[in-house]
Amino acid sequence: MSLPLAGSPSMTASAADRPSNRLAGETSPYLLQHALNPVDWYPWGPEAFDRARAENKPIFLSVGYSACHWCHVMEHESFENADTAALMNEHFINVKVDREERPDVDQIYMAAVQAMTDHGGWPMSVFLTPDLKPFYCGTYFPPVDGRGMPGFPRVLYSVHRAWAERRDDILISAGDLTDRIRLMGKIPAASGALESVLLDQAARGLARSFDTIHGGFGSAPKFPHPMDLKVLLRQHARTREAHPLQIVRHTLDKMARGGIYDQLLGGFARYSTDERWLAPHFEKMLYDNALLSSVYLEAHQVTGDAEYARVARETMDYILERMTGPEGEIYSTEDADSEGEEGKFYVWSLAEVNQILGPERAKEFAAVYDVTESGNWEHQNILNLPMSVDQAATRLGRDERELQADLDRDRARLLEARDRRVPPGKDTKVLTSWNGLMLAALAEGSRILKDERYLDAATKAAAFLLDRMRTAEGRLLHAYKDGRARFNGYLDDYSNLIDGLTRLYEVSGEPRWIEAALELTAVMIDEFHDAEAGGFFYTGRSHEVLIARQKDFQDNATPSGNAMVATALLRLGALTGRESLRTLGRSTLEAVQAYLDRAPMAMGQSLVALDFELASPREFAVIAGSDPAEFRRVMEAIYAPFLPHKVVAPALAEKASALAETLPLLADRPAQDDRTTTYICERFTCHAPVVGVEGVKAALA
Template sequence: MNHPTDRPTNRLASETSPYLLQHRHNPVDWYPWGEEAFARARAEDRPIFLSVGYSACHWCHVMERECFENDDIARLMNDFFINVKVDREERPDVDQIYMAAVQAMSGQGGWPMSVFLTPDGRPFWGGTYFPPRDIPGRPGFPRVLRSIHEAWTDRKESILNAAGELTGHLGSIGQIPASDGELDASLLDNATRHLTRAFDPRHGGFGPAPKFPHPMDLRVLLRAHARSGDEHALHMVRFSLDAMARGGIYDHLGGGFSRYSTDDEWLVPHFEKMLYDNALLGSTYVEAFQLTGDAEFSRVAREVFDYVIGRMTDPEGGFHATEDADSEGEEGKYYVWTLDEIRSVLGPDRADVFASVYDVTARGNWEGKTILRLPKPLDEAAAALGKDAEDLRRELAEDRARLLEARARRVPPGKDTKILTSWNGLMIAALADGAHALGEERYLDAAERAAGFILDRLRTSDGRLLHCYKDGKARFNAYLDDYANLIDGLTRLFEATGRPRWVASALALADVMVAQFLDAEQGGFFYTGVDHEALITRPKDVYDNATPSGNAMAATALARLARLSGRSDLEEQARRTLRSVRLVLEQAPMAAGQSLIALDFLIGPSREIAVIGGEDRDEQVAALRAIRSRFLPLAVVAPTPPEPDDQAEAARLVPLLIDRPAKQGRATIYVCENFTCQEPVFVDRLAEALGGG
């Protein structure tokens, strides 16, 4: 996005967040979140205007362009309010609290989030995007500013009372009433029924537009199928994943998924690309490939991971946060095509074939341009063209590469290069799980580099995590999901490599997480640590949104780590966490997908698989790939590390490796259930040992 740079800068110029820096030339007297802003508000008895967004947010850019760069509107803001700008990705704790307030006041939320606070931080009025002048159904921002100022001047006492009541309500969010029911498979069956009712049988996915991918819910259905053989559960997953991968929400040239689709049929995305979406969807496509063997799911997973490694990886090893929806001030401009552009790159004959497959027409399918999509599966497209499917597949791969090269010469969308611990944890887990399943060691290399970077650069000397890294600086106390996601990623990285550093770090972080975040009275975990900055309430994150809830990931990570390490205290915390949110699992399962994944794992029957390396390291890798080629959601895997010096440490941390020798110098696999093992086998008998599970 282009910004006027001839204006003086405001206080945001000293920040590292790309989103905050986008606003550094606004005529608004912005403050970053902090005591300086609140002290001035208290001293001058002025309300605070809090604006929350993120760098890839299209409507955030629009409101900035229309309102925050408008001198007259900025004057009203500066005269009447203390103005605070927050990057929701840096301060998800602030975002959670005030988003809950906006939803309570207006019935809806989103970004940009616009909230008015008392000088001590209590919210009393809010909304999302406001235009620069009145439009039908939405007041202009100047009218809002004047109305709030008049209300503060004339009716302050009533505002303070309302703010107090709302703040009291916010304190109760996340406190779920106790439920006496069991934690058993009936909750998974109930979730499947809810998802079946919400399923879109025509276009896939769940519910009407805007359509979000729902990766956690799709993974619940995979587990429901594995547990009960429910064929419709598998159909919902296959149909949805196929529809998304053929739709415009998927980048057919560069790989990776956009945030969501604005229509029912996955055609028109909101073009921003988020690291977390691609981590979660990458994991989902890997699991679908493991269960079905469908090569298309494998292809999509590879392209997602290749996109992240190629476009979203920092030179130091961590993964960047987002790519913008806009380039040159227009949403989607980087991604869309005209028929003439396609012809200029491919030539008329190849272009006509490509256009017929990818829905490219002179008229276009979106605002006169074309968003590439596959209206029908490639085999059907080949039949319609009278071509051999494999020949067409090769031809299209060449064409996509040429178009990608041409697209790379365009002005790219902006990128938010900050590195977030929580989102990196999700991607580390996805790459670790996908590496052996897809036969790609380089995915493991990328996951290990990222994990090493986080542990080396976003951890304090006393073992605490930090949340965010940008421009050589790590900042902000880590939140619950930073710990939970990273613990899960490190655990899965150990399962893929056997290197003791990863499981040792996971165990150390689990102990910090329990000490810092545990709700000893109600069970589960708070979102912020015990010594975190005092906010108007201490949030508790129990509902999945675009990412899994912190409590769900804590239960997932602790359960898996407990099965590897034999730490029964960690498993008990996982169970207690799920018991604390059981009512959510029962009554709102579509907001509890990750908790249901954790539940499926905990109720088992669990499997523990030790993969002991022999004289040939490649044979152990082959065993790991054979295991990871199968969908085994109830299993943990413990390989011996490749370095002999690490093997004693690995066995100390993971009891499954104790007294499990390699037989005849060959890679040897011990398949166990609840730490009771079958006779060891070699790779050629692994399928027999694993049976149907």
Template sequence: MSDSTPTDNRPTNRLSGETSPYLLQHAYNPVDWYPWGEEAIQKARDEDRPIFLSIGYSACHWCHVMEHESFENSTIAAVMNERFVNIKVDREERPDLDQIYMNAVQLMTGRGGWPMSVFLTPELKPFYGGTYFPPEARMGMPGFPDILVRVSEVWQERREELLESAEKLTAAISDMVPPAAADAAPGEETLRSAMQALLRSSDGTHGGFGAAPKFPHPMDIRLLLRCWQRFQNEEALEVVKLALDKMAAGGIYDQLGGGFHRYSTDHRWLVPHFEKMLYDNALLTSSYVEAYQATGDTDYARIVRETLDYTLKEMTQPQGGFYSTQDADSEGVEGKFFVWSEQEIVKLLGEVDARLFNSYYDVTPRGNWEGHTILNRPRPHDEAAAALGIDPQELREKLTACRETLFAVRAKRIAPQRDDKVLVAWNGLMIAAMAQAGRVLGDERYLSAAVDAAEFVLGEMRNESGRLLHSYKDGRARFNAYLDDYACFVDGLVELYQATFEEKYLEVAAELATTMIDQFHEPEQGGFYYTSHDHEQLITRQKDLQDSATPSGNSMATTGLLKLARLTSRRDLEDIALGTLRMLSGMVEKHPSAAGQALLAVDFLIGPTHEIVLVDGSNAEEGNAVFHELESRFLPNKVVVRTSAASSPSALLGPLVEGKTALENNATVFLCQQGTCAAPVRGDDLKAALDSLVTKM
């Protein structure tokens, strides 16, 4: 499905030797594209030319539009080739470059997005930029050819003025720092304030937060679940349920194939931007798993299964790694693969079944989007069954058969292209989600998939010294890993340990955490740089601070280190996590909407956080039943160790498991906080003890 090998005989440019599907999409452009590297930079210096830097990603709709309109246009390409050194970058391969130059564009224009278009001096300092530019002036935007000519003229005629502007802008990027640390470390009042801000911004009619375009906000949803439990605030739970229910019923969710599209272009979750990202589906899976634990609503478990089954079918490579994205477009048309007409459905299902299906999924002769229908569920299941005069279970069975028929037909359509590179950070998020779902739902398929992905990263995405490499495609692992690669993968391994209790995953997590600290930590101000100490020198070195569509590297580093600290009794890891939270505290206090993952770490830190040790007795099934009992509850602030008298625990776990044995050879649970344990419990006493943990907030 990757669009990386065109079959015609057009000449290629220098991108033809790259592995990125996004770069390969541009390999046949008449633009003399270079990948980022010394060859292009030296050419700009030798020829005294400015650099045109274009950054995007394979699933980006407007990136495709600008390519077709401008980069495939030989006249525009000629101007680019004559006046600039042109560099194309995949933001998913080089997020370090994307961060720096996106900050520049936002400082210059007040907004950002992709494709990102930025002009640099040969010393890589930005002086002009924007996002999408049309091929001719329209809608208040200048035409791209006009911009090219004007920038070139300014470079020739007003060089000193331009260089001065570039120096100031570069200094401004370097000076971007988070708000000053708060007077005290974030605590319970920080969580209460964030909860109230989220409740104020919630949409009480359609669910979610804010207006169109609407993004899912999975970290904020998970935070509100914790605040519901901590503060006994029922409104927080209602906001969570409404958001999850409306998203699962909307067009943002693929009603046939499972999985979530990236965001909704409208306020009611009907019309998505049709691309599917691995990270969205990982983060939303965790949200629905926790909502299932908190409410017992089996519909949330269904969404988890459908989303992960989609991931297994369409986003998992044969070796076990998870692919990055699926495109929004097929056959050059956004959403074409996913939409339907009433006539088409009647022909496929027959009049009787089509009447039920079309009523349930909002299919009408006029359609609900550009003459076609995006499948969605405007009414709850039981309400729809009552309106149709059919038993709810019978309706469920009929709809399942109808969906299977339509899915089989859809599978024969020309599918959206897939970006089949494997990224460590996003794999870490999905490993955590698969592990969490596997242990809560008791589904070995998801645990097996998490293991396979972890083994793939460990086996194929490290260099000879054991350091992680960021991206893998076509048998090649490339690029020094970034902070979020280490942080997300460490967290994924910790979650995988707590699902499988294979101690090697905890040991590797601890090793990689040490590397992360050695290579990225900045002890003076606290926190971590985004790039390692031995990374390519760029115009500035930044810290990844804000939680947006994905959690920031610093927030995830804090999360993983706190879990590791509790499992291994290593106070030094907790101290580094605390220092990172203090560094983030000003932003967390002033901009909680940009700190969802950091606030999850705060909630874990202030607890009460439980270290739970399960010691198996002679009957393994009894231990499995105890573990199921534990995972059936919403207890997010816990770490779990499982051992037995016959095993020899890793030295990492020594302080936590030392002296703990199965009473009378029955499965026994030890409930601890920071190494201090209550009396062991087993049998009938266990449920009451676990229930007490849920209420002790």
């Protein structure tokens, strides 16, 4: 059989001339992007699996997501090609999965890809037996042989021949690989106690991998590592060592000045393709911006540096202005590509800058933001700051404030021009887990930055999740799009949202949020907890049965599910006085102790939780008086310093007694003289109550 040369225009029929496939009824933007492919795609589900078993054909599973550049490339090269599609349709049952909708499926088969190839990524390409066991794995395949890789048609034909001629061998190897995947969910044994030496060890490891020139950890491609930066901030707070803070500051400074940060609008791209944060992979993910907002907020608390507050504010403003829906729901991603080119929306030529700003302003702006005739990236320019604005002012002989004001006006004009370009695609599906992360950052940002807009946004997002993304039985759903909430919630949906709701209560005093956090905690424990071996499964008892039921212990781009469980339970235990929650949170850390010892750089969020567990929480009970402005200022004073071990129980005076049943911290704590009154307790001892803003500031000092 001769292999077709995929990708030529003569072999790719116009999408407008094709009937849609089964993906046309889905809500995922990623799946809908493939709805006019000539491939006979199925969504993940029993219809595809029943057909595979009936026809005894292997399944080709393709996993990706809407903002994935190479997913788009493989679609155009292979899945839109009529000859390649015919080969797929003849010999395979083809299943397309959005990894953001089905992280459980992605997690299992990514483990297979990594076990078989020692690397992973998207698009993920996995061949399965009809009973869903993987036997051949890869990621992107080119349309023809080249660069040391087989072309996708050759892969398809080879797998088909192997299935026809060596099926028994395939079934044996598929069973072996599935057994390996199931073993990955087992917890390795650990000895010793949970002690601060684990935090010290992690900080030393991060220091060893720190890039002293460009900031961050390791070399290209370079990812932000927000959880690890939080570990270092806590190490500095706990030990007063200077070096952990220096690592954080250097990294945050370099990222904020780099091309990974959108210098016109705010918000961070996924990662940098180089070691100096210049050339990002341009997709913007909600979770990155949630986690990095939180890190910059904490760095501002530690240092008082206004630049960190600015970056956090601009990032959260980007989310509010460009990524928030009409009911307060927060969208998932923006693509890297526009008009078929990665980064086209974001880059500039010197001629464009001259035309928009005029020669005089363009010359100064170009000098500050690294815009040249030849370009700094593929003959175009990614805006970045090789030096800080104060350094640029010195070099240009300008007053720093005046220069900054001029640059702000320049940026606004360029942003206005950029907004007239064809924008990248936006994935408007709503994911509970990612919204939970963002709601936590917005809630605390409202107090740290003294901006009620963020509290309003967090309130609306929380209400949307609770009202639109729960079943009648009180279980969470994972994804929402086009008026439909779908898919059982996963562990990180519960743990992230519980943590976000807890923090939203702590800044607002609204009882609904803490009550919902406790309700969801009960469901989470019932659905996910492994009472025999410890820790929490990624999927609940009510979930469909897959080939493995795994546990999510190590951080990736987002905190692991078990790390966020420990974070949420320890915080709730301290806030509510429920020792059972604290005990379960600690046992979750004990379940991952071996990883804390052996692989601390994959355990940032668990180490954050451990730091909280080993400290004595400082408890603030805040009873509002009659003046709402005074209550707000008191809360802002409590959130001004970096106090990573605090819990806050606020209440309006008339609600304090009712809330005291849930939060014993509020019991018998009246507001004095109808003024906002704060009771501060630490190490099982409560100090005399303080009244108003100055009383809190004095107590914290």
